[in-house]
Amino acid sequence: xxxxxxxxxxxxxxxxxxxxxxxxxxxxxxxxxxxxxxxxxxxxxxxxxxxxxxxxxxxxxxxxxxxxxxxxxxxxxxxxxxxxxxxxxxxxxxxxxxxxxxxxxxxxxxxxxxxxxxxxxxxxxxxxxxxxxxxxxxxxxxxxxxxxxxxxxxxxxxxxxxxxxxxxxxxxxxxxxxxxxxxxxxxxxxxxxxxxxxxxxxxxxxxxxxxxxxxxxxxxxxxxxxxxxxxxxxxxxxxxxxxxxxxxxxxxxxxxxxxxxxxxxxxxxxxxxxx
Amino acid sequence: xxxxxxxxxxxxxxxxxxxxxxxxxxxxxxxxxxxxxxxxxxxxxxxxxxxxxxxxxxxxxxxxxxxxxxxxxxxxxxxxxxxxxxxxxxxxxxxxxxxxxxxxxxxxxxxxxxxxxxxxxxxxxxxxxxxxxxxxxxxxxxxxxxxxxxxxxxxxxxxxxxxxxxxxxxxxxxxxxxxxxxxxxxxxxxxxxxxxxxxxxxxxxxxxxxxxxxxxxxxxxxxxxxxxxxxxxxxxxxxxxxxxxxxxxxxxxxxxxxxxxxxxxxxxxxxxxxxxxxxxxxxxxxxxxxxxxxxxxxxxxxxxxxxxxxxxxxxxxxxxxxxxxxxxxxxxxxxxxxxxxxxxxxxxxxxxxx
Numbered sequence: 001x002x003x004x005x006x007x008x009x010x011x012x013x014x015x016x017x018x019x020x021x022x023x024x025x026x027x028x029x030x031x032x033x034x035x036x037x038x039x040x041x042x043x044x045x046x047x048x049x050x051x052x053x054x055x056x057x058x059x060x061x062x063x064x065x066x067x068x069x070x071x072x073x074x075x076x077x078x079x080x081x082x083x084x085x086x087x088x089x090x091x092x093x094x095x096x097x098x099x100x101x102x103x104x105x106x107x108x109x110x111x112x113x114x115x116x117x118x119x120x121x122x123x124x125x126x127x128x129x130x131x132x133x134x135x136x137x138x139x140x141x142x143x144x145x146x147x148x149x150x151x152x153x154x155x156x157x158x159x160x161x162x163x164x165x166x167x168x169x170x171x172x173x174x175x176x177x178x179x180x181x182x183x184x185x186x187x188x189x190x191x192x193x194x195x196x197x198x199x200x201x202x203x204x205x206x207x208x209x210x211x212x213x214x215x216x217x218x219x220x221x222x223x224x225x226x227x228x229x230x231x232x233x234x235x236x237x238x239x240x241x242x243x244x245x246x247x248x249x250x251x252x253x254x255x256x257x258x259x260x261x262x263x264x265x266x267x268x269x270x271x272x273x274x275x
Numbered sequence: 276x277x278x279x280x281x282x283x284x285x286x287x288x289x290x291x292x293x294x295x296x297x298x299x300x301x302x303x304x305x306x307x308x309x310x311x312x313x314x315x316x317x318x319x320x321x322x323x324x325x326x327x328x329x330x331x332x333x334x335x336x337x338x339x340x341x342x343x344x345x346x347x348x349x350x351x352x353x354x355x356x357x358x359x360x361x362x363x364x365x366x367x368x369x370x371x372x373x374x375x376x377x378x379x380x381x382x383x384x385x386x387x388x389x390x391x392x393x394x395x396x397x398x399x400x401x402x403x404x405x406x407x408x409x410x411x412x413x414x415x416x417x418x419x420x421x422x423x424x425x426x427x428x429x430x431x432x433x434x435x436x437x438x439x440x441x442x443x444x445x446x447x448x449x450x451x452x453x454x455x456x457x458x459x460x461x462x463x464x465x466x467x468x469x470x471x472x473x474x475x476x477x478x479x480x481x482x483x484x485x486x487x488x489x490x491x492x493x494x495x496x497x498x499x500x501x502x503x504x505x506x507x508x509x510x511x512x513x514x515x516x517x518x519x520x521x522x523x524x525x526x527x528x529x530x531x532x533x534x535x536x537x538x539x540x541x542x543x544x545x546x547x548x549x550x551x552x553x554x555x556x557x558x559x560x561x562x563x564x565x566x567x568x569x570x571x572x573x574x575x576x577x578x579x580x581x582x583x584x585x586x587x588x589x590x591x592x593x594x595x596x597x598x599x600x601x602x603x604x605x606x607x608x609x610x611x612x613x614x615x616x617x618x619x620x621x622x623x624x625x626x627x628x629x
Contacts, residue, residue: 171358177347178418180347181348181350182373182374183374184348
């Protein structure tokens with residue numbers, strides 16, 4: 001009998017193991033550090049202290065609401081855009097992809113300065129004194145609108161790509177025509193035919209958006225809102241153990257989100273495979 | 276007035292015409308096929324009836340109403356696609372009920388109609404399955420039921436059988452035809468498969484390069500093709516160059532052999548023409564009763580199941596001759612000298628020769 005030595009899997013495992021160590025060691029160190037707030041004792045005191053803080057609850061809730069608003073607004077903007085480009089404007093595809101990748105190139109600091117520069121003064125009709133908008137940065141609602149818009153830009157590469165990839169897996173054109181011939185209008189087609197068939201893609205885009213928004217610092221601090229990102233940053237300036245605990249919790253949340261993505265996309269992959 | 280009329284329809288994309296001056300009247304309950312090679316404009320014409328394309332010029336009326344510029348969702352036209360186009364997120368029953376729910380019909384009426392349609396296509400056991408759990412043939416039957424559930428004015432079928440395997444294709448086309456006849460619905464069927472078109476249609480429109488070549492019953496299209504293209508595209512055909520010798524008696528000369536045709540009335544002596552003869556119109560000359568009896572050499576014999584194809588050489592011209600297979604058939608040897616015959620009606624004069 002001839003023995004076969006499979007060398008490639010060994011190297012694959014080695015690199016995989018190194019990767020795991022590279023990612024896990026800092027995380028374990030953070031966990032270990034967060035558990036050792038009391039001298040010579042492993043305990044959850046840092047977590048208790050962190051969760052007791054009223055500011056934590058407030059900023060975390062606020063960031064979650066911002067994430068939810070960003071996700072909804074992104075879906076409302078991105079789904080019809082990606083749909084229309086796929087259906088009627090394939091030539092606009094390259095330019096749209098370029099635009100959606102810009103947040104990777106242009107730093108968030110530039111974005112926030114741009115937003116402040118434009119929206120901190122009243123918006124008036126060009127060459128006149130007629131005011132259309134009061135400065136958005138002056139009101140709480142205005143600031144919220146600005147920050148959600150900014151987050152939409154930051155999340156755009158993930159959201160647009162997820163949606164576009166989702167649409168690639170279904171025959172958008174034929175499904176649209178089938179629905180049209182059965183009497184459906186555009187709104188019905190998007191809501192009842194397109195959206196349900198890209199829900200796994202939407203979910204993965206949404207969870208990535210969630211992860212970005214909840215931990216975001218720059219936009220939130222420059223626009224002066226009490227979000228979770230700046231809170232964590234400030235906490236880190238004068239506390240040691242609590243930020244480590246919260247960082248670990250945030251990691252767990254992100255992982256839970258990733259698990260959900262796997263769960264949903266895995267299910268759809270199976271269906272598509274059978275199809 | 277016809278139920279569905281297409282008058283002077285043209286469709287231009289950039290510089291070229293996909294469809295040019297298309298005219299057709301279809302009666303209520305008629306099954307018409309658009310037949311032609313890819314790019315002949317048959318699908319574009321169908322899509323104009325569906326409303327997915329707007330004609331550059333011309334008018335489309337359904338039941339006396341001008342629908343030329345109506346949106347697809349305002350035409351009440353059922354459409355079946357090659358790729359089935361079932362909604363993957365809906366069960367069979369939900370797919371079939373989709374159009375009825377869009378129209379906001381009462382839920383009890385929707386359920387009743389869905390049940391009726393599911394029985395029509397014999398998929399009672401699969402009502403709660405999702406499309407990916409069905410075979411291709413079953414999916415296409417669901418698509419048919421979905422299109423019919425809305426009681427459309429016209430049923431449009433865009434190569435609905437092309438993605439299916441041969442056996443299913445034949446049984447499903449018979450099923451489609453039976454359902455269409457039972458419901459008396461007007462249907463347009465697009466295909467590039469001549470056998471499909473011949474077997475299923477009341478009338479066939481043969482198209483080529485955006486133009487209608489011939490409109491007729493399957494019998495007319497096959498037996499009396501009006502153009503070289505129709506003759507070649509529908510069925511198999513032998514072609515040869517010939518020269519008119521005597522138009523009054525229909526004598527023409529092909530490669531030194533004189534043949535008689537019934538088709539030389541408008542020609543003049545000396546005209547170079549193309550002649551076409553269907554392979555099954557030849558037979559071995561057991562008795563000298565036909566108009567044309569010619570000597571030939573047997574070149575090759577191919578067994579095709581129900582048919583035996585014999586390649587013969589008449590002078591330098593090679594012809595195929597088809598004869599029905601039977602166990603007692605005595606086939607000539609390859610290289611043997613034989614005589615074959617055909618009637619003068621079998622010799623079609625369709626175009627000008629070189």
